[in-house]
Amino acid sequence: MSALGTLWAKTNGLPMGKKIFSTLYSQKAPYFATIHATVTELRPNYAELQLPKRRSVQNHIGTVHAIALCNGAEMAMGALAEVTVPSDKRWIPKGMSIAYTAKADSDITVIAETDPEQWQNDGDLDVRVKAVTTAGTVCFEGVIKLWISSKKK
Known part of the structure; x- marks a missing residue:
């Protein structure tokens, strides 16, 4: 199991465990x-x-800023990749194609x-990403392309 998967397993069942996990995971990529x-x-x-709508992520019209949505997609994709990638492979983001x-x-x-x-x-490898409002409206969808390669032996 990956280090991130182990951290998830250790914190998920604790009181405030998801928040603890998310805070620690956020240190991996400070943005x-x-x-x-x-x-x-x-x-x-x-x-x-969950990405809360708060002033620090809003744009000039009071909605969640496009780049905040992209950061959320990158954060979700990175967590998924870390707990999914086979132990003999590695990954790196290669591109993102998004529709608002x-x-x-x-x-x-x-x-x-x-x-x-x-x-x-x-x-x-295409990772499908989407963002959904509390009303159930898809406000963002797309693909983050990863490059998967075998680790050198």
């Missing part, structure tokens, strides 16, 4: 801390987090998903 997100579900091929489909006018749930068979071969 994650700027969105104050909480990872609410994490397992191989799936990660979900509606106003992000509330707290946001960000979801990242893959399929198990995607991790079998080296090369490009």
